[in-house]
Amino acid sequence: MSSSENKLQNNTLLATIKKIVSKQVFIPIAALLILVIFNLAADPSFFKISVDKSSSGDPIMSGFLVTILDNASELAILAIGMTLVTSASGGQDISVGSAIAIAGSVMLRVVCGTSARPESLHAPIIVAFLVCVLVSMAFGAFNGVLVSYCKIQPMVATLILFTAGRSIASWINNNQLPVVSDPKFGYYGNFIPGIPVPTPIFIAAICMIVIALILKFTNLRLYSQAVGINPHSSRLNGINPQLVKLLTFVILGACVAVAGFIKVSRLSTINYAVIAKDIEMDVILAVALGGNSLSGGKFSMTSSILGAYVIQFLTTTLIKFKVSANAIAAYKAVVVIILVVMSAPIVREKLGSLKKKVLSRKTVKEVA
Amino acid sequence: MKKIAKILLSAAVMSSMALGMTGCNSEKKDETTKAAGGETTTTEASKSEEADKTEGDTEASSEEGAKTNDGELIKVGIINNDPNESGYRTANDKDMRETFTKENGYDASFAYSLKNDEQIAAAQQFIQDGVDYLLISAAGTAGWDTVLQDAQDAGIKVILFDRTIDADESLYEASIVSDMAKEGETAVDWLSSQNLSEYKIIHIQGVMGSSAQIGRSGALDSKVAAEANWTIVSQQTAEWNAETAQQIVQAVIDSGEKFNVIYAENDDMAKGAVQALDKANISHGVGKDVIVIGFDCNKWALEELLKGNWNYDGQCNPFQASYIDDIIKNGAKQKVVIMEEKGFDAATITQDDVDKYGIGN
Incomplete structure (x- = not known):
């Protein structure tokens, strides 16, 4: 009697656990939890958040958690666009870093005008930002056309901009490195006086809300998934696969513009060779960590964004533990391999069936 | 059957040649950039992109001056990296252009490339043009022996600046570098x-x-x-x-x-x-x-x-021109000149x- 009750309870418990584990969002959350527990065990002060005054006398929140949320903003914003591109085209855009250099360069060009060291802003920041969004979307469209209409592999198509982007960026500003002296320009990458939370966190939140609304009220999710799973059948169902692919690249372009804006605002200047270097790999990783299939089709936006935060959490943890300069990439690689393998659909299926077997054996024993 | 075998063989030979060539290239390009200006090595491809822009940019800046005043001017061929590479390089190029002018008694020609093979081709061109001095900031360290030998045979003096190369010391007059x-x-x-x-x-x-x-x-x-x-x-x-x-x-x-x-x-x-x-x-x-x-x-x-x-x-001193000027006018006192660098x-x-x-x- 009691044993059967037990079994029943066990079963419902198992079912709920299984339900949670089988959710896509489980992997990034689990990874986040592991990192949190690890840091908590190693040094509880990791989670201390304090409000101090900056040198300009404004209140500022500081602490590792704030730093992570702050620095992950660009990654999270880019992950939004990359998830859509991955879903619809079944490939990745590797020109994100170079495109950020272009976006940042355009931004500074408009703000600074012709002089590299302007005393005042030559154009309102909002105007510069809009121009920067337009240019980035145009470059996104360029990638999109190559992928959708010319049917070039996304990675190969975006290789063009990947190699040329930083040269284009330096050419936009005549190879000068403009420095903006107006403190207002720095608000968007740092703090707005009086508000202790870093501005990039707000910008990232806005982007997330916008994309959530878009996914809720338009057919973007359905269309891009349909195109990613089977472009032919989606065409037969009245969706234009080329247009959808192009659209995802343009959306990524908009994300790039926002990320580029934050990046140049952080330092009020730009260095074409190193700005957002290798960020494309981190973004693709975020998408993969989210358990999304890199060959297109279904996707979970929440998981991708969480993946971005996991990566920044990991980076900050490694920096905090002063992992030696040469080894930092290796550590990251090991963790990433484990996470990606864990989140691969095949491995999860195998693990699931293995667990079932073990558990069923147990219950058999119990019954006996 | 024989035909097919022949075709296959030739294809194999060709591809191996191509592979060998790319091997050489990547080796030559294997360089660490000067950190000055805070630039890292730009990616290989973007380099070639930039190099393409400036390829064949061999210009005789003061051709007319040379014609009117032929005997007086010292002809120098300057081979440099692309000035767009970094702030350091831009300053370096500007310094070169300001020093080697007609007023200072020079007839200077410039060639820019971030690719070693293009630089070597430019050097050969300068040798044919019969310059008196060849000033080189090499993109890569290897592959310069033959062309430097040619220069020596033609009685052209070579001065290296900013970057050294793997060649016998007797092949060049001096090398001016940062420590x-x-x-x-x-x-x-x-x-x-x-x-x-x-x-x-x-x-x-x-x-x-x-x-x-x-x-x-x-x-x-x-x-x-x-x-x-x-x-x-x-x-x-x-x-x-x-x-x-x-x-x-x-x-x-x-x-x-x-x-x-x-x-x-x-x-x-x-x-x-x-x-x-x-x-x-x-x-x-x-x-x-x-x-x-x-x-x-x-x-x-x-x-x-x-x-x-x-x-x-x-x-990190990008101003080598005055050192070179001194060597050309007064002769080289030592092979390796280390520039004075301030803090x-x-x-x-x-x-x-x-x-x-x-x-x-």
Whole structure:
């Protein structure tokens, strides 16, 4: 009697656990939890958040958690666009870093005008930002056309901009490195006086809300998934696969513009060779960590964004533990391999069936 | 059947040749960039992109002058890297163009490329044109022997600047280079002259393995090993990236560790570090809590020095033209000329220094 009750309870418990584990969002959350527990065990002060005054006398929140949320903003914003591109085209855009250099360069060009060291802003920041969004979307469209209409592999198509982007960026500003002296320009990458939370966190939140609304009220999710799973059948169902692919690249372009804006605002200047270097790999990783299939089709936006935060959490943890300069990439690689393998659909299926077997054996024993 | 075999064979031979050639190329391009200007090596492909733009950019800048005044002018062929490569290179090229003018008695031609093979082709062109001097800042270290031999046979004197190459010393007159290790030592000596009771240093490194990183890190490492009161709080690479530098310093601040020196291996990274200090309300600069050290002498960085926000900036001298001018006019005294490189102290720097030594806008 009691044993059967037990079994029943066990079963419902198992079912709920299984339900949670089988959710896509489980992997990034689990990874986040592991990192949190690890840091908590190693040094509880990791989670201390304090409000101090900056040198300009404004209140500022500081602490590792704030730093992570702050620095992950660009990654999270880019992950939004990359998830859509991955879903619809079944490939990745590797020109994100170079495109950020272009976006940042355009931004500074408009703000600074012709002089590299302007005393005042030559154009309102909002105007510069809009121009920067337009240019980035145009470059996104360029990638999109190559992928959708010319049917070039996304990675190969975006290789063009990947190699040329930083040269284009330096050419936009005549190879000068403009420095903006107006403190207002720095608000968007740092703090707005009086508000202790870093501005990039707000910008990232806005982007997330916008994309959530878009996914809720338009057919973007359905269309891009349909195109990613089977472009032919989606065409037969009245969706234009080329247009959808192009659209995802343009959306990524908009994300790039926002990320580029934050990046140049952080330092009020730009260095074409190193700005957002290798960020494309981190973004693709975020998408993969989210358990999304890199060959297109279904996707979970929440998981991708969480993946971005996991990566920044990991980076900050490694920096905090002063992992030696040469080894930092290796550590990251090991963790990433484990996470990606864990989140691969095949491995999860195998693990699931293995667990079932073990558990069923147990219950058999119990019954006996 | 035989035919097919023949075709296959020839295809195999061709592809192996192609492979061999690409092998050579990548080897030649295998170079570490000069860290100056805070630039890392641009990607191989973007290099070729830039090189394409400037390819065949061999221009005779003062052709008319040469015609009117043929016997007097010294003909020099200058082979340089693309001035767009970095702020350092831009300053270097500008210096060259300002020194080798008609007024100074030169008839200069310029060729730019970031590719070794294109540079060698340009050198051959200059030899055919019969220049008197060949000035080379080589993109890669290998493959120069033949062309230098040709130059010697034709009685052309070769002077290397900024970068050395793997060739016999007899093939060139002189080589004018920066000593990165000395740059580091000068900075470390300055730091030790500050007589702090304790040195707790955040060391932000450049791209690992680049000559600038090795030289500048080496000096600090050996000093820290030798002195008891010098400790490294954190030593990590930010790969010349300001933002990564900011994150590294932020992490040290967040963990509450004390430090009083920031040793950043270029100006950009020092700037990122200072940004983190400002956020945390840690005072820095002359007579403040934290000493900030940068390298490369960008103009904006020297201005920070002038304002007293930073303490020291080490020079990486892009101005080799005067040395070359001296060698051409007075003959070479030694094979390897190491340029004098200054370090600027915020306490003594003047506006003149900023205007004279600052790189960039």
